[in-house]
Amino acid sequence: MMEAHFPLAPRYRLDDEQPWLRGIDPSRRYWVWVNGNQDCCTTVPGLSASDFGEFKKTVLGFRALKPGETLELGRIVDAPRIHCISSNCFAMATTYNQAPVWHLFDRETLESLLMTAHPDWQCSPKDVELGREWMEQMFLHSVAA
Numbered sequence: 001m002m003e004a005h006f007p008l009a010p011r012y013r014l015d016d017e018q019p020w021l022r023g024i025d026p027s028r029r030y031w032v033w034v035n036g037n038q039d040c041c042t043t044v045p046g047l048s049a050s051d052f053g054e055f056k057k058t059v060l061g062f063r064a065l066k067p068g069e070t071l072e073l074g075r076i077v078d079a080p081r082i083h084c085i086s087s088n089c090f091a092m093a094t095t096y097n098q099a100p101v102w103h104l105f106d107r108e109t110l111e112s113l114l115m116t117a118h119p120d121w122q123c124s125p126k127d128v129e130l131g132r133e134w135m136e137q138m139f140l141h142s143v144a145a
Contacts, residue, residue: 013106025131026123042096045078047117
């Protein structure tokens with residue numbers, strides 16, 4: 001009898017004791033403190049739906065994911081992929097300090113993050129600053145190149 005895969009890797013959960021979500025900027029980038037370390041912040045591009053139909057299709061696609069399947073999130077730039085590791089473990093790949101990193105989430109947490117792509121969602125005023133910070137970083141990066 002084949003048993004279901006059960007990963008024992010740490011993952012971000014809504015009920016984590018250690019805060020890991022710094023905020024969500026207006027462009028739906030998730031600002032994450034890597035493993036809860038507030039000295040290590042990175043961004044994970046989230047879903048940016050152009051309309052309610054696209055939002056609904058993506059959320060339903062996420063809910064239907066089976067282990068081993070992936071779902072590409074709609075974004076003009078940096079379209080991330082959600083990898084279904086098991087029924088309650090999902091990964092999104094990014095880079096941190098030029099190294100590949102996989103951020104692991106449970107189902108409830110990742111679905112909550114995807115809900116910020118709803119057309120009526122607005123980020124908090126403090127998170128608007130994160131968007132400005134991102135734009136500054138991109139400007140400085142393009143000037144340095």
